[in-house]
Amino acid sequence: MTNNDENQISLSLKFQRKKMSIELIIRDQIVEAIDKCYHQQIDSTLVQLQNTRKEFEGDITLVVFPFVRMSKKSPEMTAAEIGDFLQQNVSEVEKYNVVKGFLNLVISSDYWVSVLNSASSNSNYGITQPTETSKLVMVEYSSPNTNKPLHLGHIRNNLLGFSLSEILKANGNKVVKTNIVNDRGIHICKSMYAWKMWGNGQTPESTGIKGDHLVGNFYVRFDQEYKKEIATLIEQGETKENAEQNAPSMLGAREMLLKWEAKDPEIIELWSTMNGWVYAGFDVTYKELGVDFDKIYYESETYLYGKDEVLRGLAEGIFYQKEDSSVWADLTAEGLDQKILLRSDGTSVYMTQDIGTARERFQDYPINQMIYVVGNEQNYHFQVLSILLDKLGFEFGKGLHHFSYGMVELPQGKMKSREGTVVDADDLMAEMIEVSRKTSEELGKLEGYSPEQAAQTYRMIALGALKYFMLKVDPKKNMLFNPEESIDFNGNTGPFIQYTYARIRSVLRKAADRKIELNRTIKITSEIAPKELQLIKIISQFPVAVKEAGENYSPALAANYIYELVKEFNQFYHEFPMLIEENVEVRNLRLVIAESVGKTIKTGMKLLGIDVPERM
RNA sequence: GUCUCGGUAGCUCAGCUGGAUAGAGCAACGGCCUUCUAAGCCGUAGGUCCUGGGUUCGAAUCCCAGCCGGGAUACCA
Numbered sequence: 001m002t003n004n005d006e007n008q009i010s011l012s013l014k015f016q017r018k019k020m021s022i023e024l025i026i027r028d029q030i031v032e033a034i035d036k037c038y039h040q041q042i043d044s045t046l047v048q049l050q051n052t053r054k055e056f057e058g059d060i061t062l063v064v065f066p067f068v069r070m071s072k073k074s075p076e077m078t079a080a081e082i083g084d085f086l087q088q089n090v091s092e093v094e095k096y097n098v099v100k101g102f103l104n105l106v107i108s109s110d111y112w113v114s115v116l117n118s119a120s121s122n123s124n125y126g127i128t129q130p131t132e133t134s135k136l137v138m139v140e141y142s143s144p145n146t147n148k149p150l151h152l153g154h155i156r157n158n159l160l161g162f163s164l165s166e167i168l169k170a171n172g173n174k175v176v177k178t179n180i181v182n183d184r185g186i187h188i189c190k191s192m193y194a195w196k197m198w199g200n201g202q203t204p205e206s207t208g209i210k211g212d213h214l215v216g217n218f219y220v221r222f223d224q225e226y227k228k229e230i231a232t233l234i235e236q237g238e239t240k241e242n243a244e245q246n247a248p249s250m251l252g253a254r255e256m257l258l259k260w261e262a263k264d265p266e267i268i269e270l271w272s273t274m275n276g277w278v279y280a281g282f283d284v285t286y287k288e289l290g291v292d293f294d295k296i297y298y299e300s301e302t303y304l305y306g307k308d309e310v311l312r313g314l315a316e317g318i319f320y321q322k323e324d325s326s327v328w329a330d331l332t333a334e335g336l337d338q339k340i341l342l343r344s345d346g347t348s349v350y351m352t353q354d355i356g357t358a359r360e361r362f363q364d365y366p367i368n369q370m371i372y373v374v375g376n377e378q379n380y381h382f383q384v385l386s387i388l389l390d391k392l393g394f395e396f397g398k399g400l401h402h403f404s405y406g407m408v409e410l411p412q413g414k415m416k417s418r419e420g421t422v423v424d425a426d427d428l429m430a431e432m433i434e435v436s437r438k439t440s441e442e443l444g445k446l447e448g449y450s451p452e453q454a455a456q457t458y459r460m461i462a463l464g465a466l467k468y469f470m471l472k473v474d475p476k477k478n479m480l481f482n483p484e485e486s487i488d489f490n491g492n493t494g495p496f497i498q499y500t501y502a503r504i505r506s507v508l509r510k511a512a513d514r515k516i517e518l519n520r521t522i523k524i525t526s527e528i529a530p531k532e533l534q535l536i537k538i539i540s541q542f543p544v545a546v547k548e549a550g551e552n553y554s555p556a557l558a559a560n561y562i563y564e565l566v567k568e569f570n571q572f573y574h575e576f577p578m579l580i581e582e583n584v585e586v587r588n589l590r591l592v593i594a595e596s597v598g599k600t601i602k603t604g605m606k607l608l609g610i611d612v613p614e615r616m
Numbered sequence: 617g618u619c620u621c622g623g624u625a626g627c628u629c630a631g632c633u634g635g636a637u638a639g640a641g642c643a644a645c646g647g648c649c650u651u652c653u654a655a656g657c658c659g660u661a662g663g664u665c666c667u668g669g670g671u672u673c674g675a676a677u678c679c680c681a682g683c684c685g686g687g688a689u690a691c692c693a
Contacts, residue, residue, distance in 0.1 A: 043619045045633090048634095050635080053636065053637095055637080056636080057634085061628065061635095061636090063634075063636095064633055065673065065674075068673085075673090088651095090682095100636070101635080101674095102635080102636060102674085145693070172688090182693065185693060186693080187692075187693060206642085240649085265649070267632075278662085324691095326690095328690075328691095336619090336620090336689090337689070338690050338691060339690065339691055341691095342691085343691045344691070344693090348692090349691065349693080350692075350693050351690085353693090374619070375687090376620085376686095376687065376688090377686095377688065378619065378686055378687095379619095379621085379687080379688065380619085380687095380689065381688085382689050404621090406621080406622085406687095407686075407687080409686085410617075411647060414686085414687095419627085430629085439655070440655090443653090443654095445653065445655090461655085470631080472630090473628085473629060473630090474629085476620070476621075476622090476628085477621085477629090478621085478622075478687090479628085479629085480627090480628070480629095480685065482627085483630090485627085485642085485643095486643080488628095488642065488654055489655055490641085490642080491640085491641040491642060491655095492628095492629085492630090492640060492641045493641080493655085495655055496641095496655065496656085498655085499653080499655050499656075500656085501657095502653070502655095503652080503653055503656085506652070506653060507652050507653090510652060512664045525632095556630090556640075560630065560631095560640095562638095563630095563640080567640085570656060570657070571657070571658095573652080573653095573656080573657085574648095574657045574658085575657090577651080577654085578652060580649095580651070580652070583656085583674070594652095603653090615653085616653085616655075
């Protein structure tokens with residue numbers, strides 16, 4: 001090794017140390033300290049660091065109880081010894097104090113100022129850009145049926161899928177957002193049948209009804225007529241089961257499905273017409289929600305590939321056939337049951353389609369990871385899918401991830417499209433925009449805005465409220481939506497965060513008006529207030545928050561972080577004047593903090609798919 | 617029946633890879649707009665962290681059992 005090489009290495013080590021967060025440095029040094037003081041080699045996972053609680057002095061706290069065994073001294077003594085070591089060996093550690101078994105470390109202001117400087121000068125603070133060699137992640141979300149409009153449950157799905165994609169991108173992944181449209185099957189034929197029987201040739205144009213809603217109306221109509229027919233048949237002495245199987249509308253829908261599979265021109269024509277109406281409707285809803293896709297798959301195309309794969313599996317002895325010629329997978333070895341893959345009449349089931357879609361996707365893209373954003377009612381389905389793909393020899397089978405999220409429930413229970421007990425996506429968004437508009441007009445803060453600008457702001461706030469409401473709760477938990485109590489615009493809400501952003505922008509505009517130039521390479525000579533330090537600390541944790549949101553697939557973690565930051569800023573805003581502050585150095589510090597908070601809010605909210613307004 | 621997820625303030629939720637006195641918002645009550653946006657800030661009140669055991673110096677957090685609720689469970693998607 002040449003001298004030059006050694007220099008290179010030590011340079012890069014130095015650079016790394018500088019870039020390392022203070023927690024990592026301290027963690028390393030604690031391992032050193034244990035070695036030096038107590039001659040024990042410990043794993044760094046034993047080092048429990050946490051943020052110092054507000055009521056104590058300090059920034060970072062070490063829990064020393066795990067080391068008492070090694071030191072054979074009291075917790076207080078042990079803490080003091082480690083504290084001494086850190087103070088001597090880590091320049092950022094200014095002083096320390098010990099409370100019972102807790103070692104509170106005070107980090108120097110210089111360190112926090114350097115953090116602020118790097119955050120404020122970095123235009124992509126907290127974000128890791130993908131590179132050529134980054135992992136390619138495909139995220140499937142939305143996945144609607146084309147027989148009814150989107151409802152609140154779909155909204156949760158879409159927002160989670162979109163936000164998850166943004167979070168993965170921010171963690172340096174390449175992301176392909178995809179949608180599998182469930183555009184075929186008996187449920188689609190039900191609305192087609194109802195339209196043909198009772199539609200009188202209605203179209204979205206003739207009725208003025210949005211296409212997906214029009215088709216959805218016929219899906220509901222089908223169910224109503226079907227139930228009437230069953231009742232009549234039972235009155236005539238049929239058994240319930242027979243009645244359900246032989247009701248005229250069910251027979252009609254089944255016949256349509258058979259004709260569809262046989263590519264009957266008239267049925268195909270009706271199918272594509274009605275699906276066209278639905279797609280036009282979905283496009284409007286997606287656009288309003290602000291979600292999009294890079295690639296759309298259609299079940300009507302992929303289910304045949306799935307069938308091929310199942311038949312191949314049968315030929316290769318992976319699956320087996322019963323006497324009625326239905327095809328099955330035996331998963332008892334995996335602790336599961338038998339699973340049907342092709343019905344006795346040879347038609348395919350839900351699972352078949354997902355096998356075909358998976359194959360297509362991995363042929364189309366060099367996917368490193370596949371994530372399915374689908375409700376937790378399908379946990380079993382994805383467990384099975386993973387095993388089946390693996391059995392079929394697709395090495396990606398084992399690695400697929402089911403992003404399983406909870407249901408949105410109403411006070412009276414689960415939403416059911418057929419029974420009309422749903423909160424419609426379009427209606428809900430429209431209502432919220434209306435609330436937003438009224439509030440905004442009452443407050444009169446958008447004077448001087450053109451009607452278009454104002455309308456855009458109402459939308460931004462309404463969608464901010466809706467999205468934040470859905471995303472702030474842990475994805476895997478069921479959540480309750482009470483239509484009686486409309487979604488809040490005060491407190492821990494999207495508008496509260498947006499408002500804080502608008503406040504910051506307003507201050508910065510006024511600073512610019514007053515010809516105040518921001519100096520983003522701060523050098524501090526006087527003392528920094530605890531509140532100011534606290535804000536810098538929270539800003540410094542943004543990259544960690546982004547990382548954790550990515551690792552845990554949790555938009556909620558991002559939302560919680562932003563809320564914490566914003567709450568802290570509003571307290572600061574209330575107590576600390578910025579523009580009026582006479583000390584130029586202090587004024588500059590505060591303005592740079594405000595600007596960095598604003599930037600962090602904007603970046604953070606973007607991870608949730610939420611825009612922030614300049615004024616509100 | 618089996619598997620699985622959940623149960624924290626009146627309501628909606630954080631906290632859960634064990635750590636200091638369990639936190640927010642809403643609702644209730646009381647303050648703060650002549651000063652950078654009151655969609656804000658400050659305060660009061662509100663708790664059997666479902667129950668019972670166990671592990672531990674330490675349990676809302678981990679383990680076991682039970683109770684309650686959601687979901688899945690061989691030809692709906």
